Amino acid sequence: MRTKTISKHEPSGTEYASLQTQFSRYDRTTFSGFVYDRADLGRRYTVELLVDGEPYMSSLCDEFVTELADAGIGDGRFGFTFHVQDQVGSNATIVEARLANIGSPVGTPIRCDVAAPEAQWHRIGDIKWAGGLRFEGWLAQDVDEDIEILIAQRPVMTVRPIGWTNVAQGGEFGVGRRIDFHLPEHFADGRVRGLSARTMSGRSLVSEPIAFVAFDRGLEQTLADLGRWDSERLRGQLFDQLLPASVPFHTYQGWKARFWPASQSDVSSEAAVVLIGDVRVDESIESLEAQRHATWTAASLPAQGFSQFDPRAAREFVDGDAANSDFFVFCLSGTILAEDALQRFADVFASEVDCDLAYGDVEVQGGAVWPLAFSAFDLERALEQAYGAYCFAVRRERALEALRSATSLYDIFLSCVEPDRTFHLPGSVAALPRIDASAAIAELIAASEAYFVRAGIDANVEPRKAGLLPAVRVRRAVDWNERTTIIIPNRNRAELLKRCIETVTPAVHETNARILVVDNGSTEPETLDYLESLSAEEIDVISVEGPFNFAAINNAAVDCVDTENICFLNNDVQALDDGWLAELLWRLAAPDVGAVGAKLLWPNSVVQHGGVVLGTNFFAAHAFNDRMDGDPGYGDLLQVAHECSAVTAACLLMRKRDFVAVGGMDAIRFPINFNDIDLCLKLRHLGKRIVFTPDAKLVHLESASRGRDSAPDRKARFNRELAMLRAKWGAVLLDDPYYSPLLGLDSAPFSALAWPPRSWKARANLPPVPTVPPIGM
Structure with a gap:
């Protein structure tokens, strides 16, 4: 059933007299709409979704709305989409949208138990430049059309969405059909061009042409071939690191002949x-x-x-x-x-x-x-x-x-x-x-x-x-006399923590482990009551005050642990079976293994984490988050245990003595981001192996508890931590031993060939060596 409510709402007061809004329900779990001001088309509003009167999530109104763009209303980026959890969509009676911090309604409330005419709009997709000649994006599940690609408004090719991908919508996630294509090689001529995309029925996927530039064999090699401007080669090298190029696997024979x-x-x-x-x-x-x-x-x-x-x-x-x-x-x-x-x-x-x-x-x-x-x-x-x-x-x-x-x-x-x-x-x-x-x-x-x-x-x-x-x-074989403590940081969101503990408890009992909840300033009464009740279940709770610092919170927790092993687990992780912790312990039983990571899925069964690959766009990326659960992955890597340079601390098992030996997590350089990557690389520096196993499988609602780092107030912190990762581990970012120099670094790992290849040199798997910048640099 699809329902809608559309209105041109004009809040009281002259400030919002020209506001235009729409709010509709596309299906049981998807709500969408738009907000724009006719008098100020450059303004972007934030909308809050309420379920039965309670705030549920918020979203910035910056999604592309084809109908608005076609009508000449600004750049058309005034839309929002909320994807609520299935149980919320099934049980809700009234869902409404309001302007955040203002309270003015967007459209009118939707009665979920009453049918209404079909919704006229919902977000259908998006496309972004991934570097070189590669573009990626998604298309809504119900839009069964090919995509026409245009350069300078002239059609050049038609692509069909293949596979599935995860789509963030208003703080939750949905499934989209994956768009992934490379332009023909003759567009790699160093000229800046604009790419447009539309469905075969004429609906645009981008608000304005996407500017891109690609160079034959990379900008650095292009400058070198010119025989001058040596001072610019460093600029070319940096460009190729941040926007590396690739070609699809099906062009392998031509790629091989060329390189x-x-x-x-x-x-x-x-x-x-x-x-x-x-x-x-x-x-x-x-x-x-x-x-x-x-x-x-x-x-x-x-x-x-x-x-x-x-x-x-x-x-x-x-x-x-x-x-x-x-x-x-x-x-x-x-x-x-x-x-x-x-x-x-x-x-x-x-x-x-x-x-x-x-x-x-x-x-x-x-x-x-x-x-x-x-x-x-x-x-x-x-x-x-x-x-x-x-x-x-x-x-x-x-x-x-x-x-x-x-x-x-x-x-x-x-x-x-x-x-x-x-x-x-x-x-x-x-x-x-x-x-x-x-x-x-x-x-x-x-x-x-x-x-x-x-x-x-x-x-x-x-x-x-x-x-x-x-x-x-x-x-x-595992020595079951060695015990494990599962460390779960938490702030508010009692429903997340409760579900996490409920799903991991069977594995805790099976392996004689224990749970330690680390509370970081919870204030919600429901959460405080739940934390107090955990003592009856023999679950320990400690309090770490201060601003959220993931590394410092975990360091403090480890100081309180007296077990041989520690398992870092996010509070937005849910186990799918009872054997995940035993599987991690079987891998850690090898004395030279420093850390073990699990296969994590989004709720829609798209892979969220299949190990970490270093070097993509000159930092790091989760492997195989372009695959659905059950896909074997490139070279069957989602079917067998294998090593990688790092795994996510959303679910990471290691020995306490190894954690202490590397100085724990770096709470100064990496308080929020990349602390797990830094931790794993420090373990590898000591000669330890990092293992990913597909046989431990859990669901991860990534960033559900604290929000996403794309939020404007967090971008500066993220960029600083990224700069620190590049400064400390730049050499290994450019040459991950667990990733072939013949594979592309432009976007999703293991999905394309590098253009050009980075190296043909024989290589051994050697421990990484950090370059540690002084604090403050």
Whole structure:
């Protein structure tokens, strides 16, 4: 049912005599309208939504209203949208809108139990420039139309919304259809242009043309190619960092032809190639004959299962034809090696004396050729997915040692990897054949189990549902005598805190944990009464006075904790099952893991947090918040546990002793934002791993309790903390080891190719080193 109420309301007094308003109900949970002053079209009002007489939320009236723009009323940005929680929309009797701090009604109150004519307007979408030739946005779920893109009012292309995205509406969130497209490359000519967008029925999505500029190979390279203005190269570098460019994955073949570096190496060494299996061997040999690396020998070992082989046949090859080989390359039969694969492996062994094993990116077939761009070495992902095992090279001495006991491709890979002696080569070294997931998973389980036996670690390895690559799930043994305290900061909003505690309590009981609520100046009677009642449930409450400082609040809480582990949890997080905390503890059981983060969803099932990627627009971004729950993610990263540079403190488990060792959260430099990123990077500086697990899944109403940092009064603080993050961790922001330099940094991580690539250099996963600016700088 859609209802509406439209009025031209004129409040008493001359100040608001020319005010025009509309207020309507689009569906059970969505209310929208507009407010503008005919005498002052530059003014923006703030509207407050009331549900049954109680204030619910507020919103600035700055959304684009196509109908107003078409009527020539200012820039058309006078709209507002409220998306209320489902239970509120279902139970409300009267919903009304008023001008904030003035009290004048906007439209007339809406009776939710009475039908009315269909609403005439609601926000249908938006588009923004993401840098380079990329644009992103959203379209309302019910608008089933393609989008026409215009440059200088001339149509250039038509795009169809694909997938889903989260849309902030008046403090709550809704689902929109995702718009994500790149303009043709000929627009990357350094000229400033304006982009417009409209639905095929003619409804505009932007209030005025979006100004953009893009440069072929980036502004820094453009200035360098001009051969002058060297003083401007720094400006170009900064522009490329803040507005990086990308191209879509489907252009991979053209991107590869354009940017692939020419090999000029004169390294001379002999390679031995071991092909496991007897399918399409001729094709693999043909790719070897095309190698630029002249000296090689190869053997095809019959497969026993998926990638298992007879160790005796392997040793015969090692002692016979491969007796003089400097390094061994292992892959499946049917693998098509890139022309420079052997040369690149030879180069990394010659230049990196600490490198024992090197693996590269790969290509997979799916109607076209698609790139799988990997990270620097990731032990957790290696144990769950063996992602680098499909084409890798090992120094002779290490290979001989592994072949004494290894019996499969996965076994060799996991026998040889050591985090500080394993290097990643950005760029594809091979195209993979088809993988038999059912057979491969059994062998991967055996190889991961063998790894834990060698390491003396008690762990259970189980099969996972196969994705693009076979995968398993690892559960290390936990000492349940070690206890965990869940720390929940809170100020007012009793309903949020109550729901959070209710949903996490089963996991608390299951793991023998405890809850500590840290109250920061609550004043609402309902909240104070609820906090007082928690003692009966054996939940501790402490008070930390003063302005909201997330870092200081958590630091104070940790000082009061006497358990071995601490779990930071926002009060706007809700658990979806009882096993999330146990899953985090299974990951933290590895002694070199410093922190573990969970998969967080918005209430509409769009992914809110899938780990943190550094470098996007020269700061950081949550990975995969362009995906719905159930999507496997790029390279199946939403299906397997893996490492990342940081995870959000909205749900973060770590040891108290590690928290103390890094000095806790930085309450001076990062009081509100980026304190969790700084904390994780400090842990990594000590050699600790940060792990994200998709098997701990919770709902996060991001910023529901304190508001969003886009609010005008918080932008200055956010920008200061961002500047501090760039000053302290700028080097790692430019080179996140867990994110390929071949992937775009313009917007949503793992969604496009970098244009141009940032580096082709082999890289190891090394601890980040901070540059700590003095306080006050």
